[in-house]
Amino acid sequence: MDKIALKDLKPGMQLATDVKAEDGQIILPKGLTLTENHIQELKKIGIASVYIDKGKQNTKIKISATDLDKLKQYLSPLFASNDFGEPLVRNIFYLSLAHLAQKYLNGWKIPDKRQHLPVEDGSFKDAFYKDEINFSLLVQKEVELVSFPDIYFKIVEAIKDPNKSAADIAKIVSKDPSLSAKLLKLVNSPFYGLSQKVETISRAITIIGANELSTLALGIAAVNVFKDIPEQLIDMKSFWLHSIAVGVFAKLLAQRSHLEQEKYFVAGLLHDIGRLVLFKHIPRLATEALLFSYANLIPLVEAEREVIGFDHALVGNSLIQAWNLPESLGQTIKLHHFPGKFVQLSDAIVHLADFLAIAMHISPKGSIVVPQLNKSIPKLINLSKEELKVLVNKALLEIEDTIRVFV
Secondary structure (H helix, E strand, O other), X not given: OEEEEHHHOOOOOEEOOOEEOOOOOEEEOOOOEOOHHHHHHHHHOOOOEEEEOHHHOOOOOOOXXXXXXXXXXXXXXXXXXXXXXXXXXXXXXXXXXXXXXXHHHOOOOOOOOOOOOOOOOOOOOOOOOHHHOOHHHHHHHHHHHOOOOHHHHHHHHHHHOOOOOHHHHHHHHHOOHHHHHHHHHHHOOOOOOOOOOOOOHHHHHHHHOHHHHHHHHHHHHHHHHOOOOOOOOOOHHHHHHHHHHHHHHHHHHHHHOOOOHHHHHHHHHHOOHHHHHHHHHOHHHHHHHHHHHHHHOOOHHXXXXXXXXXXXXXXXXXXXXXXXXXXXXHHHHXXXXXXXXXXXXXXXXXXXXXXXXXXXXXOOOOOOOOOOOOOOHHHHOOOOHHHHHHHHHHHHHHHXXXXXXXX
């Protein structure tokens, strides 16, 4: 790692550390390969020098035409539900292709699409017959079995009490050692990019705010609720890897639009909890939907509607309501596969985040068929080709660090 003056920077050099503004906001992420536009941007904001990874300069992906064609043949059918005439779809496809090419050169093998599918051997038993099932019944069954962790509601109650201090809230959080540990790991991760280590919950509240901390606590508590689903039904590590990826993409998209990053991170983290309810209570039908998606190369949400009669987004929203969690969270979860026209940017963020996470092949299992990008997204979230590339590169690095908080 060498410190290089701005005048000596050249396209193709790779950043060894994040480039930050005076307020600590990350301008360009660690690992980014610089372009001429990046260098000009640094000049405009007056950055004098940056740290460059000397071992990774001018690192262009060198892959044979034959291997690249194999990757295209693998990836193209997974985007079949999308319009390649839309520049955003096309740009994401080629970013995904480049990402897979790099993984391929590092030893990744093109998978057999059936390799990670659950096997329906007759052992899966549904709690309801198909003809009688609806998402309200499923959620009622779930709520009868599991209530949402009470500590979250105690934190919210303390925040609303004007007589409670940060220290009082910290005492409540500290009663759950697992929650405390994960909150501190998250606050100290690149998620915030703080220059000094935060060692206490009360200090975390002072820095990021009590409401923001309670939002993160909600996400962590929800993850803990669904930790005991049998592995033969669904690979939970892959499930949460995808969920964390969507959370990170949603957080970066929200940050870009000056919206609450914690709110969208948690919405992304929990966007698929409806799938977990399906696997818990109707595992045979949920597995059938997954197999139907792979066999017909259609998005999982469409397969669920065909096989089950409704999708996991409706189940997720209904569960959020039944648990008396924030209504806006349920609405965001409900809309992440919305086929109509998005009017508000805030409603569209998790939809695009989910699209990006699936398109970039973050998780090796589960849904790999890329859902249809809502046609209103490109105008509502105006991402240039270069801005998209920076966002994806930054997300890929943050996802790795954020996973460590939850595993």
